[in-house]
Ligand code: ADP
């Protein structure tokens with residue numbers, strides 16, 4: 001189902017948490033919203049689910065208004081599933097009974113529970129287990145199966161992987177994506193983890209200061225963040241002063257092509273690169289100097305000085321032996337820079 005939000009605002013105790021948020025999530029697609037802690041992610045999901053009422057704005061599902069100036073459909077009538085951050089399974093109920101809890105009484109048959117377990121890629125052998133006998137990833141999939149039991153049009157996922165350790169997280173994430181695709185449900189996930197947002201969402205939105213500052217396809221948002229703050233929030237950045245040279249710019253890395261010009265015609269601007277655009281080779285005539293080398297097993301971090309700029313660059317641990325502190329290096333930049341005005345309003 002299509003989820004539509006417009007003009008959504010919410011304050012608690014006179015403090016704005018969300019301001020004028022608009023969102024469209026197309027049928028059977030996944031949106032990931034990313035924002036730092038306290039940016040209003042859970043509040044937004046709770047408004048969509050119907051656990052809280054917005055101060056302004058409307059929320060509708062396939063054109064049916066759920067929340068607006070004249071409407072407030074109660075949570076249990078919205079056809080929206082919600083998976084809380086900790087999964088929130090009933091600790092005293094088995095896996096099967098947790099899942100059946102989401103079903104209408106007439107539908108609480110073994111067959112439907114089995115079907116949901118299969119949908120959530122849960123081994124039938126787990127049916128009689130209690131929640132504490134499951135791994136974190138299994139608990140999350142039980143919570144998802146329980147939320148899908150009511151065949152919701154939209155499912156909301158509040159940081160569903162944050163309690164899992166790194167190895168399990170990526171695995172559970174792809175399992176959950178499979179489940180959502182198989183069930184054809186529209187999904188909104190919120191997270192503070194940018195990698196998670198970029199890999200989960202077919203669309204990504206960035207929440208900051210109570211507003212949705214940017215939304216789009218993950219690669220588009222990552223490649224052309226609207227300002228340096230969003231750029232740095234989404235991944236590591238190298239930001240250097242730059243000057244225009246025709247269609248290109250001159251900076252500490254030499255003359256670079258421009259990938260996206262978001263400087264809005266400013267006289268003073270900076271060039272943003274991602275560290276993975278840099279290639280560094282030892283070279284006696286290079287214009288960079290190696291200031292420091294730190295090796296941590298598989299990876300080594302080189303600190304380099306180019307003119308007035310210091311950058312940290314990662315190379316495979318084995319490659320670090322090619323460099324010595326104090327020696328010169330040659331830096332090549334793959335691809336172009338993104339330009340931003342100096343001192344843009346949200347910078348810093
Ligand atoms: P996030 O999920 O992004 O970490 P939240 O939506 O939980 O952020 O919270 C955003 C802000 O709103 C926080 O400052 C939080 O303290 C405040 N807040 C959330 N819910 C309530 C509430 N029920 N009453 C008062 N303040 C709240």
Ligand code: MG
Pocket residue numbers: 041042043158
């Ligand atoms: Mg939260």
